Amino acid sequence: MSNLTKLEFVALDITGNNYLSWVLDAEIHLDAKGLGETIKEGNEESTQDKAKAMIFLRHHLHEGLKTEYLTVKDPQILWANLKERYDHQKTVILPKARYEWLNLRLQDFKSVSDYNSAMFRITSQLNLCGEKITDAEMLKKTYSTFHTNNVVLQTQYREKGFTKYSELISCLLVAEQNNELLMKNHESRPTGSAPFPEANVSLHNGQELKETHHANRSVRGRDRGRGRGRGRGYGYGREGQNLVATESNTRLKRGRPIGSKDKNPQKRKGAKINDGKIEEKMIIPGSPEETIDMTGKIVSEENQVPDNEEISID
Secondary structure, three states, X not given: XXXXXXXXXXXEOOOOOOHHHHHHHHHHHHHHOOOHHHHOOOOOOOHHHHXXXXXXXXXXXXXXXXXXXXXXXXXXXXXXXXXXXXXXXXXXXHHHHHHHHHOOOHHHOOOHHHHHHHHHHHHXXXXXXXXXXXXXXXXXXXXXXXXXXXXXXXXXXXXXXXXXXXXXXXXXXXXXXXXXXXXXXXXXXXXXXXXXXXXXXXXXXXXXXHHHHHHHXXXXXXXXXXXXXXXXXXXXXXXXXXXXXXXXHHHXXXXXXXOOOOOOHHHOOOEEEEOOEEEEOEEEOOEEEEEEOOOOOEEOOOXXXXXXXXXXXX
16 A cells, blocks of 8 residues: 655665665754654653654554564654664675775766765765765876876866865866767767858859759750751650661661762762763652652653663763
8 A cells, every 4th residue: 555645755775775865864854843852762751742753753664564574553662673783785886886886986977977976875875974084085086097098187277276176076077078968069060061052052052953954955955966957856855866866767668868969970880971960769668660750750760770770971
């Protein structure tokens, strides 16, 4: 069954691991309530005050301990029984706390705050066990456990002449925070890598887009003709490519296209001379048996002059 009222501090565990801290909390709260004398041996407090102190102590005990001390009604007797049962925790905690104190080093911790927490935890345990650690001892421990890379820094802190551990740890915490900010600024933009101004960034992006568009146009317009005009040349685009392909097939299958010229017509097969004029066989697509002379007349195959026949000029 859970406690009906809220606990003012952690209840004493049945194992007694938190006995030292529980004793300290219980004494402070009893004194605040005016019931501190009820747990002292030989006290003559009223029955009402003893009952109040008993209620408070039992409220901060483990359920198992409440059952074990069910018959005890005097707070001084309950206090003495708990001390006899768990006071040996000092002899258990003290050797461990001493060992941790001897091996406590600032260089073993990732941050100053972690070292500071460990320092206060260990010194608190030593104080509970009866061994008080002074500020001078804490300062000496901190100075002597700096990392070897921070020898100069350690000397500078010594020269400041701190007399309290809290003053030294405050300076260390501020320095650590500043170092973290410097590292974050460096990692966000390494040395020499200045950001582009916003206008230059826009210009840079526009130049990239322009170059990409120019490259695409170059690839698409490789089959352009070489006409004299400024307009788009022969063979531009998909329709031009199809036209070039058709013309090439016509040239390969049926001879030279209509309107083509040759600087040396006498060497070309099918050319003849008539009255000092050059007649050329022109193949019309779709009628391979007929040709056209240079005057535009259609000449049938019977009237054509064979290639190996001599031509006489009257």
